[in-house]
Each structure stands twice: as C-alpha cells, then as structure tokens.
Amino acid sequence: MMIARVIGNVWATRKEENLNGLKLLIVQPIDSNNQPIRHELVVADRIGAGVDDEVLVTSGGSTRYIFASTPLPIDAVVIGIIDSKEVRGE
Structure with a gap:
C-alpha cells in the first residue's frame, strides 16, 4: 500500500465496458512528510x-478483483480515505 494525494480526475467517454461507472483519479504518491515520491x-x-x-x-x-464476480483491467485502486495520520516525532 501507499499514501497518495488525489490531484485530479480522468474522464474517458470510451473505455473498456467493465470500467463503466468506475471513477478514475490521478494521484500523487507522497511520503510521511507529504512530499511527492x-x-x-x-x-x-x-x-x-x-x-x-x-x-x-x-x-x-x-486489484483486478475489487468486484469478486468480474476481473477488471486495472492495476491500482483506492482502498481508503485517510482521516488523520500520526508520524513518529510529530
């Protein structure tokens, strides 16, 4: 897993049929000090x-199996929205 910040959205009117209804986001992975990596x-x-x-x-x-019945052509998925985090020394 990794921590990331959502920096944008992707809209694709034509895409793999199984992706219809699934939101696509652009994320920037960050370290524990909120610096981009x-x-x-x-x-x-x-x-x-x-x-x-x-x-x-x-x-x-x-990640292809976020819907148990149908594998999807994806390789990364959001699994949680972070409410807060605590890093040693803060």
Missing part, C-alpha cells in the same frame, strides 16, 4: 475520494 498514477476509485484527499492506494494483480 514516484510519478503520478491513475487509479480506480469506488469509495468516493476527491481532489486534495489523502488516500490509501494498493496496486498489483489483486
């Missing part, structure tokens, strides 16, 4: 995150 990612979201939210993102093959 890595490059931006497009992630699937079905829990309602929005721009400026800090979120938990997971990636890899298992």
Whole structure:
C-alpha cells in the first residue's frame, strides 16, 4: 500500500465496458512528510475520494478483483480515505 494525494480526475467517454461507472483519479504518491515520491498514477476509485484527499492506494494483480464476480483491467485502486495520520516525532 501507499499514501497518495488525489490531484485530479480522468474522464474517458470510451473505455473498456467493465470500467463503466468506475471513477478514475490521478494521484500523487507522497511520503510521511507529504512530499511527492514516484510519478503520478491513475487509479480506480469506488469509495468516493476527491481532489486534495489523502488516500490509501494498493496496486498489483489483486486489484483486478475489487468486484469478486468480474476481473477488471486495472492495476491500482483506492482502498481508503485517510482521516488523520500520526508520524513518529510529530
């Protein structure tokens, strides 16, 4: 898992049929000091995150199974919206 900040949305009127109804977000992975790390990612979201939210993102093959009945062509998904975090020394 990684912590990321939502920095934008993606709209695609034409896409894989199984992705219809699934929100796509652009996220920037961040470290524990809120500094950007890595490059931006497009992630699937079905829990309602929005721009400026800090979120938990997971990636890899298992993300295809967010709907048990139908594997999706995705490799990263928002699994939580962060309410707060505590980092040693703060």
